[in-house]
Amino acid sequence: DVKVTQSSRYLVKRTGEKVFLECVQDMDHENMFWYRQDPGLGLRLIYFSYDVKMKEKGDIPEGYSVSREKKERFSLILESASTNQTSMYLCASSLDRQLDEQYFGPGTRLTVT
Amino acid sequence: TQLLEQSPQFLSIQEGENLTVYCNSSSVFSSLQWYRQEPGEGPVLLVTVVTGGEVKKLKRLTFQFGDARKDSSLHITAAQPGDTGLYLCAGAWGSQGNLIFGKGTKLSVKP
Numbered sequence: 001d002v003k004v005t006q007s008s009r010y011l012v013k014r015t016g017e018k019v020f021l022e023c024v025q026d027m028d029h030e031n032m033f034w035y036r037q038d039p040g041l042g043l044r045l046i047y048f049s050y051d052v053k054m055k056e057k058g059d060i061p062e063g064y065s066v067s068r069e070k071k072e073r074f075s076l077i078l079e080s081a082s083t084n085q086t087s088m089y090l091c092a093s094s095l096d097r098q099l100d101e102q103y104f105g106p107g108t109r110l111t112v113t
Numbered sequence: 114t115q116l117l118e119q120s121p122q123f124l125s126i127q128e129g130e131n132l133t134v135y136c137n138s139s140s141v142f143s144s145l146q147w148y149r150q151e152p153g154e155g156p157v158l159l160v161t162v163v164t165g166g167e168v169k170k171l172k173r174l175t176f177q178f179g180d181a182r183k184d185s186s187l188h189i190t191a192a193q194p195g196d197t198g199l200y201l202c203a204g205a206w207g208s209q210g211n212l213i214f215g216k217g218t219k220l221s222v223k224p
Contacts, residue, residue: 042216090155
Protein backbone atom coordinates (compact mmCIF):
# COMPACT_ATOMS: atom_id res chain seq x y z
CA ASP A 1 0.00 0.00 0.00
CA VAL A 2 1.08 3.53 -0.72
CA LYS A 3 1.90 5.45 2.36
CA VAL A 4 2.05 9.24 2.49
CA THR A 5 3.02 10.71 5.83
CA GLN A 6 2.95 14.30 7.00
CA SER A 7 5.18 15.61 9.76
CA SER A 8 2.43 16.95 12.03
CA ARG A 9 -1.30 16.37 12.43
CA TYR A 10 -1.85 19.63 14.30
CA LEU A 11 0.26 22.76 14.36
CA VAL A 12 -0.23 26.15 16.02
CA LYS A 13 1.99 29.02 14.89
CA ARG A 14 2.10 32.75 15.40
CA THR A 15 1.71 35.40 12.73
CA GLY A 16 5.03 36.10 11.04
CA GLU A 17 6.65 32.77 11.88
CA LYS A 18 8.27 30.64 9.20
CA VAL A 19 6.47 27.30 8.97
CA PHE A 20 7.69 24.05 7.44
CA LEU A 21 5.29 21.26 6.53
CA GLU A 22 6.93 18.04 5.45
CA CYS A 23 5.55 15.19 3.41
CA VAL A 24 7.15 11.82 2.68
CA GLN A 25 5.92 9.07 0.36
CA ASP A 26 7.31 5.56 0.28
CA MET A 27 6.28 4.31 -3.17
CA ASP A 28 8.79 5.97 -5.48
CA HIS A 29 6.12 8.24 -6.95
CA GLU A 30 7.25 10.90 -9.37
CA ASN A 31 4.53 13.48 -8.73
CA MET A 32 3.84 15.21 -5.44
CA PHE A 33 1.25 17.86 -4.59
CA TRP A 34 0.34 20.27 -1.85
CA TYR A 35 -3.30 21.34 -1.36
CA ARG A 36 -5.18 23.35 1.18
CA GLN A 37 -8.76 22.51 2.07
CA ASP A 38 -11.18 25.08 3.43
CA PRO A 39 -14.93 24.80 4.09
CA GLY A 40 -16.93 25.88 1.06
CA LEU A 41 -13.84 26.18 -1.12
CA GLY A 42 -12.84 22.54 -1.50
CA LEU A 43 -9.30 21.43 -2.29
CA ARG A 44 -7.09 24.05 -3.91
CA LEU A 45 -3.72 23.23 -5.41
CA ILE A 46 -0.82 25.25 -4.01
CA TYR A 47 2.24 23.72 -5.70
CA PHE A 48 3.18 20.49 -7.37
CA SER A 49 6.36 18.75 -8.44
CA TYR A 50 6.89 16.07 -11.05
CA ASP A 51 10.58 15.49 -10.41
CA VAL A 52 13.34 16.18 -7.92
CA LYS A 53 14.21 19.88 -7.77
CA MET A 54 11.29 20.66 -10.08
CA LYS A 55 8.29 22.68 -8.94
CA GLU A 56 5.27 24.21 -10.58
CA LYS A 57 2.80 26.75 -9.22
CA GLY A 58 -0.74 25.62 -8.68
CA ASP A 59 -3.83 27.80 -8.34
CA ILE A 60 -2.91 29.61 -5.10
CA PRO A 61 0.91 29.78 -4.68
CA GLU A 62 1.07 33.24 -3.10
CA GLY A 63 2.62 33.20 0.35
CA TYR A 64 4.02 29.69 -0.10
CA SER A 65 7.16 28.05 -1.44
CA VAL A 66 8.20 24.42 -1.80
CA SER A 67 11.29 22.29 -1.82
CA ARG A 68 11.92 18.88 -3.31
CA GLU A 69 15.51 17.83 -2.70
CA LYS A 70 14.74 14.10 -2.67
CA LYS A 71 12.19 12.16 -4.66
CA GLU A 72 10.32 10.93 -1.60
CA ARG A 73 10.11 14.25 0.23
CA PHE A 74 8.15 17.40 -0.62
CA SER A 75 8.15 20.33 1.78
CA LEU A 76 5.76 23.26 1.92
CA ILE A 77 7.10 26.49 3.42
CA LEU A 78 5.10 29.42 4.69
CA GLU A 79 7.68 32.22 4.66
CA SER A 80 5.75 34.47 7.05
CA ALA A 81 2.59 32.85 8.34
CA SER A 82 -0.60 34.88 8.33
CA THR A 83 -4.01 34.19 9.86
CA ASN A 84 -5.56 33.62 6.43
CA GLN A 85 -3.26 30.62 6.04
CA THR A 86 -5.09 28.81 8.82
CA SER A 87 -6.31 25.71 7.03
CA MET A 88 -6.06 21.96 6.53
CA TYR A 89 -2.99 21.17 4.40
CA LEU A 90 -2.97 17.96 2.41
CA CYS A 91 -0.04 16.36 0.65
CA ALA A 92 -0.56 13.84 -2.15
CA SER A 93 1.52 11.79 -4.54
CA SER A 94 0.90 9.97 -7.79
CA LEU A 95 2.95 7.45 -9.70
CA ASP A 96 3.60 9.48 -12.85
CA ARG A 97 1.95 11.87 -15.26
CA GLN A 98 0.16 9.09 -17.11
CA LEU A 99 -1.43 7.64 -13.99
CA ASP A 100 -3.13 10.45 -12.14
CA GLU A 101 -4.59 8.62 -9.15
CA GLN A 102 -3.46 10.57 -6.13
CA TYR A 103 -2.74 9.19 -2.68
CA PHE A 104 -3.13 11.56 0.22
CA GLY A 105 -1.51 11.95 3.58
CA PRO A 106 -3.61 12.41 6.73
CA GLY A 107 -3.33 16.20 6.60
CA THR A 108 -1.94 18.91 8.86
CA ARG A 109 -4.41 21.19 10.60
CA LEU A 110 -2.51 24.50 10.84
CA THR A 111 -3.75 27.33 13.02
CA VAL A 112 -2.03 30.72 12.77
CA THR A 113 -2.80 33.06 15.66
CA THR B 114 -11.29 27.16 -16.34
CA GLN B 115 -12.44 23.63 -15.63
CA LEU B 116 -15.07 23.25 -12.94
CA LEU B 117 -16.61 20.21 -11.36
CA GLU B 118 -19.99 20.75 -9.75
CA GLN B 119 -21.14 18.25 -7.18
CA SER B 120 -24.67 17.83 -5.97
CA PRO B 121 -26.14 17.71 -3.49
CA GLN B 122 -23.76 19.53 -1.15
CA PHE B 123 -25.26 17.88 1.91
CA LEU B 124 -27.24 14.68 2.32
CA SER B 125 -28.65 13.27 5.54
CA ILE B 126 -30.42 9.91 5.29
CA GLN B 127 -31.44 6.93 7.40
CA GLU B 128 -29.62 3.64 7.37
CA GLY B 129 -30.90 1.38 4.61
CA GLU B 130 -31.84 4.14 2.16
CA ASN B 131 -30.38 4.48 -1.32
CA LEU B 132 -28.75 7.64 -2.63
CA THR B 133 -27.06 9.10 -5.68
CA VAL B 134 -24.42 11.81 -5.80
CA TYR B 135 -23.69 13.69 -9.01
CA CYS B 136 -20.55 15.25 -10.46
CA ASN B 137 -20.98 17.46 -13.54
CA SER B 138 -18.78 19.55 -15.79
CA SER B 139 -18.79 21.20 -19.19
CA SER B 140 -15.24 19.92 -19.72
CA VAL B 141 -14.11 16.53 -20.95
CA PHE B 142 -11.81 14.62 -18.64
CA SER B 143 -9.42 11.82 -19.47
CA SER B 144 -10.48 10.05 -16.29
CA LEU B 145 -12.50 10.74 -13.19
CA GLN B 146 -11.89 9.61 -9.65
CA TRP B 147 -14.01 9.36 -6.55
CA TYR B 148 -12.57 9.81 -3.06
CA ARG B 149 -14.05 9.51 0.42
CA GLN B 150 -12.77 11.66 3.24
CA GLU B 151 -13.51 11.19 6.92
CA PRO B 152 -13.27 14.14 9.36
CA GLY B 153 -9.67 15.01 10.20
CA GLU B 154 -8.24 12.62 7.61
CA GLY B 155 -7.01 12.84 4.02
CA PRO B 156 -9.15 11.69 1.07
CA VAL B 157 -8.96 8.00 0.20
CA LEU B 158 -9.27 6.90 -3.41
CA LEU B 159 -12.34 4.72 -4.07
CA VAL B 160 -12.33 4.25 -7.83
CA THR B 161 -11.11 5.59 -11.16
CA VAL B 162 -13.28 5.54 -14.28
CA VAL B 163 -11.66 6.06 -17.65
CA THR B 164 -13.96 5.03 -20.50
CA GLY B 165 -17.14 6.88 -21.42
CA GLY B 166 -20.16 4.88 -20.21
CA GLU B 167 -18.03 2.81 -17.84
CA VAL B 168 -19.69 1.38 -14.73
CA LYS B 169 -17.70 0.13 -11.75
CA LYS B 170 -18.99 -1.51 -8.61
CA LEU B 171 -17.38 -1.56 -5.20
CA LYS B 172 -19.64 -3.61 -2.91
CA ARG B 173 -22.71 -1.39 -2.40
CA LEU B 174 -21.23 1.53 -4.35
CA THR B 175 -21.81 1.90 -8.09
CA PHE B 176 -19.85 4.47 -10.09
CA GLN B 177 -20.71 5.57 -13.62
CA PHE B 178 -18.80 7.74 -16.06
CA GLY B 179 -20.93 9.65 -18.57
CA ASP B 180 -20.75 8.72 -22.24
CA ALA B 181 -19.14 12.06 -23.10
CA ARG B 182 -16.74 11.85 -20.12
CA LYS B 183 -18.06 15.11 -18.68
CA ASP B 184 -20.03 13.77 -15.73
CA SER B 185 -20.20 10.94 -13.25
CA SER B 186 -22.47 9.55 -10.56
CA LEU B 187 -22.03 7.56 -7.40
CA HIS B 188 -24.93 5.42 -6.21
CA ILE B 189 -24.97 3.83 -2.77
CA THR B 190 -27.40 1.02 -2.07
CA ALA B 191 -28.65 0.38 1.48
CA ALA B 192 -26.47 3.04 3.06
CA GLN B 193 -24.83 2.29 6.38
CA PRO B 194 -23.46 4.61 9.09
CA GLY B 195 -19.95 3.62 7.99
CA ASP B 196 -20.62 5.33 4.65
CA THR B 197 -20.72 8.69 6.40
CA GLY B 198 -18.11 11.10 5.05
CA LEU B 199 -17.26 13.66 2.42
CA TYR B 200 -17.38 12.29 -1.13
CA LEU B 201 -15.17 14.08 -3.62
CA CYS B 202 -15.01 13.68 -7.36
CA ALA B 203 -11.86 14.70 -9.25
CA GLY B 204 -11.30 14.99 -12.99
CA ALA B 205 -7.94 14.48 -14.65
CA TRP B 206 -6.85 16.87 -17.36
CA GLY B 207 -3.69 18.01 -19.10
CA SER B 208 -0.42 16.13 -19.35
CA GLN B 209 0.96 16.70 -15.86
CA GLY B 210 -1.30 14.42 -13.87
CA ASN B 211 -3.23 17.26 -12.23
CA LEU B 212 -6.74 16.86 -10.87
CA ILE B 213 -9.65 19.26 -10.60
CA PHE B 214 -11.69 18.55 -7.47
CA GLY B 215 -15.35 19.15 -6.86
CA LYS B 216 -16.30 20.71 -3.52
CA GLY B 217 -17.75 17.48 -2.27
CA THR B 218 -20.97 15.97 -0.96
CA LYS B 219 -21.17 15.61 2.78
CA LEU B 220 -23.10 12.43 3.56
CA SER B 221 -24.50 11.57 6.96
CA VAL B 222 -26.13 8.17 7.46
CA LYS B 223 -28.05 7.86 10.70
CA PRO B 224 -28.65 4.51 12.40
